[in-house]
Amino acid sequence: QSVLTQPPSASGTPGQRVTISCSGSSSNIGSNTVNWYQQLPGTAPELLIYSNNQRPSGVPDRFSGSKSGTSASLAISGLQSEDEADYYCAAWDDSLNGPVFGGGTKLTVL
Amino acid sequence: QVQLQESGPGLVKPSQTLSLMCTVSGGSISSSVSYWSWIRQHPGKGLEWIGHIYYSGSTYYNPSLKSRVTISVDTSKNQFSLKLSSVTAADTAVYYCVRIYCPSPTCYTNWFDPWGQGTLVTVSS
Numbered sequence: 564q565s566v567l568t569q570p571p572s573a574s575g576t577p578g579q580r581v582t583i584s585c586s587g588s589s590s591n592i593g594s595n596t597v598n599w600y601q602q603l604p605g606t607a608p609e610l611l612i613y614s615n616n617q618r619p620s621g622v623p624d625r626f627s628g629s630k631s632g633t634s635a636s637l638a639i640s641g642l643q644s645e646d647e648a649d650y651y652c653a654a655w656d657d658s659l660n661g662p663v664f665g666g667g668t669k670l671t672v673l
Numbered sequence: 674q675v676q677l678q679e680s681g682p683g684l685v686k687p688s689q690t691l692s693l694m695c696t697v698s699g700g701s702i703s704s705s706v707s708y709w710s711w712i713r714q715h716p717g718k719g720l721e722w723i724g725h726i727y728y729s730g731s732t733y734y735n736p737s738l739k740s741r742v743t744i745s746v747d748t749s750k751n752q753f754s755l756k757l758s759s760v761t762a763a764d765t766a767v768y769y770c771v772r773i774y775c776p777s778p779t780c781y782t783n784w785f786d787p788w789g790q791g792t793l794v795t796v797s798s
Contacts, residue, residue, distance in 0.1 A: 565719055598784045600720075607769055608720065610786040619786070651720055655783065661735060662773075662785070664720040 566591065566663035567652050574671040580640040583668045585652030587633050591663050595655040597635040599628055602649040602667075611650070612637060639670075647672045675700035675707075677770045677789035685764075685796050691757040695770030695789060702751045703728040708773040709753045710785065711744060713766040721766075725773055726753055760796045767791040 568586040575581040585597065599612035610619050612628035615635065627638045635654075639646055652665040681693035695709070702709065710725035724734035726744045734742050738757070746753040757764060770789040776782060 596782050600785070607788040607791045608785075609788065610784055613784040613786075614782050653720075653785070659736070661725075661733060662722045664722070666719045 565666035566656065566659075567654065567665035569650075569652060569665035569668045571666065572669045572671065574673055575639075575642045576673045577642055577644065579642045580638060581642060581670065582639075583637045583650055583652075583670070585635045585637070585665050587635075587654060587663070589633060590658040591633075591654040591656040592630065592635055593633040594657055597628065597630050598653045599626075599637045600651045600653065602651065604648070608651060642672055644672045646670060675772060675787055677772065677787060679768060679770050679789045679792040681792060681794070683793060683795060685760055685794060686798050687761055687796055688759055691755070691760050691764060691768075691794055691796070693755045693768055693770070693792065693794070695753050695755075697751045697753070697772075702746060702753065703748050705778075706775050708733075708775065708780070708783075709744075709746065710771045710773050711755045712769045712771055712785070712788075714769070714791070715766045723755065723757075723768075762796050765794065765796045767793050 596614045600608040601611040602608040615630040616628045625641045649667045649669050651667045656663045676698045678696045685691045708725045711723040713721050724744050726732045726746050741758045743756040769791045771785045773783050
């Protein structure tokens with residue numbers, strides 16, 4: 564049981580816009596920034612979005628993040644086949660004094 | 674560009690101690706803006722924080738694993754390590770070493786980047 568709640572799956576067709584939600588509590592998302600990680604099949608996770616809505620260099624602007632209260636979301640526009648991956652949200656948890664993760668969302672491009 | 678590489682046995686017997694090493698290249702493990710972490714991923718499952726360490730030796734552990742975990746750092750070798758004792762099949766997972774980047778002294782904002790490629794550790798007799 565993950566501390567942050569994500570839908571287990573999401574899907575879309577090429578060119579569509581999809582969003583993935585991440586729900587937490589006041590001790591994590593409510594008081595700290597949210598990061599998103601992309602894990603392509605058979606590889607290690609990679610940083611996708613940091614500080615709620617910032618993209619590392621090299622990440623296309625098709626990816627965007629937002630946060631409101633104790634929830635966050637990742638949006639992917641202009642969906643491409645190479646976006647098929649698992650996506651994880653994460654935030655620092657003040658009660659744990661460490662990071663917590665969502666259970667991951669498997670994105671399928673139909 | 675900082676890179677991390679895990680090393681260690683891929684097979685550990687039940688009740689024994691799992692030991693992994695992470696070698697940091699392309700940057701100093703003594704960086705003031707970095708903590709060094711271990712994260713694991715059970716087969717087909719999500720990510721679990723194990724713990725992290727600062728170059729000074731300060732450690733922070735997941736309470737659920739704290740009694741069995743030791744993370745240490747060797748600044749002279751630019752390496753940090755993980756020891757997990759009394760392992761069972763439930764500790765079978767891919768283990769990642771990861772940098773926690775803290776752009777400010779308070780580390781209020783932080784993120785995991787980069788990640789090592791991960792190493793699968795199987796606990797089995």
